[in-house]
Amino acid sequence: MSETPGAASSTPPVEVVRAFLSALERLDIDEALAYAADDVVYQNVPVKPARGKRAFEKQMRFMAKYGSGFEARLHHIAADGPIVLTERTDVLAAGPWKAEFWVCGTFEVREGKIVLWRDYFDWTTVLAASARGGARAVVSTIRARLGR
Template sequence: MQDTETFLRAFNEAFAREDVDTIMSSVTDDIRFRMASETGIEGKPAFEKMLREMSASGCIFNLEIFDVVVAGDRAVVNGEMTLKENKDGPVRAYAFCDLYQLRDGKIAETIAYGMEMGDKP
């Protein structure tokens, strides 16, 4: 089994690739996910629905992870993500910090904080 830091890096990279199957295999059946400014999503079916809708957007993502901090069954990942809504669109940059609760080698809860940083040249 891979270590927690490697697991979380791979999970975040799967988000950037919109790899729903990898994401779904990384979470518990009772996953709780929420963006800090929104009401949460509970359970795998609702989480998968959100991911499939997100992956249908056609956005092009790029990810840079700065830090992964693991303390027992809790972890934090922060970095930057850029996205283009289409190949000719502007590049938008976001800073993110995700908080994780882990259980049995999977993600049981995620709270995602994000802040738009504006256009990148």
């Protein structure tokens, strides 16, 4: 009998978060959602949080629809009971555009499900990474059209 992802409350919270991020990296939104509690709260500080699985799902499906890739390069991960802290570099991609930026995340895991995912990052760094990604995308598109 196979287990539903995140269903085992005996799964250490760090492993739930690792598996969740891995599912997002594969853009497997259904698997990622299996790790989320019905009352999950997701927030990119200071943006208003998405509350509940339906609002969370909407944001994750938007990412998968308009993005072509996501990577969470974990630098550090630590747990204190149900709280998991991550320090990572996130990489977002959409076609030739790619942005990499530093993120600290807080997850709370209850009974094998994520009830809170809150990310903190510097918006200026994200905007700069987005601009660099856009410039690289334009250059690569021009080079491709010129056959270089």
